[in-house]
Amino acid sequence: QIRNLEEIFEQRIARDEKIEPKDWMPEKYRQTHIRQISQHAHSEIVGMLPEGNWISRAPSLRRKVALLAKVQDEAGHGLYLYSACETLGISRNELYDQLHSGKAKYSSIFNYPTITWADIGAIGWLVDGAAIINQVPLCNTSYGPYARAMIRVCKEESFHQRQGYEIMMTLCKGTPEQKEMAQDALNRWWWPSMMMFGPTDDMSTHTEQSMKWKLKRKTNDELRQQFVDQTAPQADLLGITIPDPELEWNEEKGHYDFGEIDWDEFWQVVKGHGPCNKERLSARVNAWEEGEWVRDAAMAYAKKQQDKKLQ
Numbered sequence: 001q002i003r004n005l006e007e008i009f010e011q012r013i014a015r016d017e018k019i020e021p022k023d024w025m026p027e028k029y030r031q032t033h034i035r036q037i038s039q040h041a042h043s044e045i046v047g048m049l050p051e052g053n054w055i056s057r058a059p060s061l062r063r064k065v066a067l068l069a070k071v072q073d074e075a076g077h078g079l080y081l082y083s084a085c086e087t088l089g090i091s092r093n094e095l096y097d098q099l100h101s102g103k104a105k106y107s108s109i110f111n112y113p114t115i116t117w118a119d120i121g122a123i124g125w126l127v128d129g130a131a132i133i134n135q136v137p138l139c140n141t142s143y144g145p146y147a148r149a150m151i152r153v154c155k156e157e158s159f160h161q162r163q164g165y166e167i168m169m170t171l172c173k174g175t176p177e178q179k180e181m182a183q184d185a186l187n188r189w190w191w192p193s194m195m196m197f198g199p200t201d202d203m204s205t206h207t208e209q210s211m212k213w214k215l216k217r218k219t220n221d222e223l224r225q226q227f228v229d230q231t232a233p234q235a236d237l238l239g240i241t242i243p244d245p246e247l248e249w250n251e252e253k254g255h256y257d258f259g260e261i262d263w264d265e266f267w268q269v270v271k272g273h274g275p276c277n278k279e280r281l282s283a284r285v286n287a288w289e290e291g292e293w294v295r296d297a298a299m300a301y302a303k304k305q306q307d308k309k310l311q
């Protein structure tokens with residue numbers, strides 16, 4: 001009977017039908033979605049920390065308002081994604097527990113420090129730029145709740161990318177010191193942004209199966225190439241240089257060539273040994289522990305209301 005169900009499921013995937021929470025799905029499909037969606041949710045939540053660092057130090061009221069809105073959007077994205085993940089039969093508490101115990105991954109990019117204001121520009125431009133390239137194809141992913149969450153997330157991400165690029169433009173048109181700050185931020189954020197797309201296709205554990213299930217619609221390498229092709233002309237426009245001597249337009253391929261990523265650094269960061277891994281995780285664990293009284297109060301209030309109704 002399972003074989004029959006599996007055949008029906010495969011046919012639905014082939015017809016590009018969305019799989020919905022109550023539909024039959026193979027256990028591995030369910031598990032791999034829990035893995036990817038929850039890691040994506042954790043990334044949004046941990047991703048608030050590097051930028052949160054600059055909210056109180058933004059250079060003007062306008063910049064502060066935009067940054068606050070952006071960080072709040074990230075909280076919202078995390079919450080949509082946790083909700084999408086819960087439809088697969090895992091509880092929010094289990095998901096938080098996986099993050100806080102270090103069992104679940106989140107994107108490597110958020111383990112780097114934000115040292116200057118230009119880092120906020122570079123994050124919006126490069127990190128949100130990479131996130132959009134990765135997430136637009138996910139609007140078409142096979143699991144309904146994930147696909148629908150991605151549509152709204154992508155709209156907000158595109159505002160985030162533009163606010164970052166605008167910060168970079170302002171700095172690049174400013175004093176020589178400001179332009180130097182922009183260049184320094186590009187130097188530090190370029191390679192970590194390239195790593196966001198994950199290992200090369202031949203080293204990627206999940207790509208082949210995830211492409212078959214239409215969870216992933218493009219491979220890690222395809223997305224990375226698209227990122228380079230889109231971003232290199234934007235750096236030219238800013239008048240700053242991507243820190244890759246091998247970066248060059250290849251007329252024959254119709255794409256940019258680029259240098260080798262330091263995969264050693266990537267795996268070190270993924271395994272918990274990046275510059276800020278410990279700091280990020282302890283910030284999340286502290287927020288959870290210090291928020292306990294709020295959760296308790298909300299539960300006590302809900303119980304009181306419930307008891308009143310029953311009286």
Ligand code: FAQ
Nearest residue numbers: 040043044047106107108131195196197198204205206207
């Ligand atoms: N960092 O076989 P693959 C954002 C792990 S955007 C850490 O290729 P897969 C917005 C991977 O989990 C960032 N770990 O895996 C924002 C797997 O380990 P596992 C979040 C990584 O899943 C902007 C192993 O390596 N976006 O937050 C990374 O097929 C600004 C083998 O890799 C998403 O999560 C990495 N970079 O492909 C917020 C998008 N790459 O699980 C605030 C959805 C790989 O077996 C500020 N996710 N690994 O233990 C995806 O598209 C995919 O999951 C990939 C990885 C492409 C990230």
